[in-house]
Amino acid sequence: xxxxxxxxxxxxxxxxxxxxxxKLRIPHISTGDxxxxxxxxxxxxxxxAKSYMDAGNLVPxxxxxxxxxxxxxxxxxxxxxxxDGFPRNVSQAEALDELLKTEGIxxxxxxxxEAPEDEVVKRIAGRRVCRKDSAHVxxxxxxxxxxxxxxDHCGGELYQRDDDSEETVRTRLEVYHxxxxxxxxxxxxQGLVVxxxxxxxVDEVTGRALEALKSGQ
Numbered sequence: 001x002x003x004x005x006x007x008x009x010x011x012x013x014x015x016x017x018x019x020x021x022x023k024l025r026i027p028h029i030s031t032g033d034x035x036x037x038x039x040x041x042x043x044x045x046x047x048x049a050k051s052y053m054d055a056g057n058l059v060p061x062x063x064x065x066x067x068x069x070x071x072x073x074x075x076x077x078x079x080x081x082x083x084d085g086f087p088r089n090v091s092q093a094e095a096l097d098e099l100l101k102t103e104g105i106x107x108x109x110x111x112x113x114e115a116p117e118d119e120v121v122k123r124i125a126g127r128r129v130c131r132k133d134s135a136h137v138x139x140x141x142x143x144x145x146x147x148x149x150x151x152d153h154c155g156g157e158l159y160q161r162d163d164d165s166e167e168t169v170r171t172r173l174e175v176y177h178x179x180x181x182x183x184x185x186x187x188x189x190q191g192l193v194v195x196x197x198x199x200x201x202v203d204e205v206t207g208r209a210l211e212a213l214k215s216g217q
Contacts, residue, residue, distance in 0.1 A: 003026075028082050031084070034064075061095065093187065120169070121166055126141050130158055194212045
């Protein structure tokens, strides 16, 4: 299957993308991973992207699209892929359509993870990360530490990252509504959108997504 995964920040896209790709036996292609891989390998696209990032500018669509094109051309993506974080706007969606048409392939579905805005804010703003080991992450409501402000694993101080503050989360949501959400209508016009609730246990959401993709509803 060839799938695009969309949803607001905090809907659990990263978690579900990894799980769905594994279940469907297709590669999970995320823009974050693409950027890191190209910059790490010092490819021409990586150097170009880094030059924009170092200057504090957004990486142009054409660079992101070129990276995605290169990744989708790899042998492991011949049987399908799951795109996470791309396309991020309608112009990228149009470019992806043109790219796939050139290759003689098409998308099978656009999986839209829905979550209420207040829940998204609660999920992200409630995160607390260990200063000693950032791999240790807690949540004030869903997975609180045994002692407030202290990591269960190493005793390090727990803190809220700047980009997890409620103000920043609401700004990210506004960007999502303005730039990314319109691609849902773009793909809905093509009959590709499958919408599911991102609420509930992770396993339940994964099962819901697999069933929806299977039935196309």
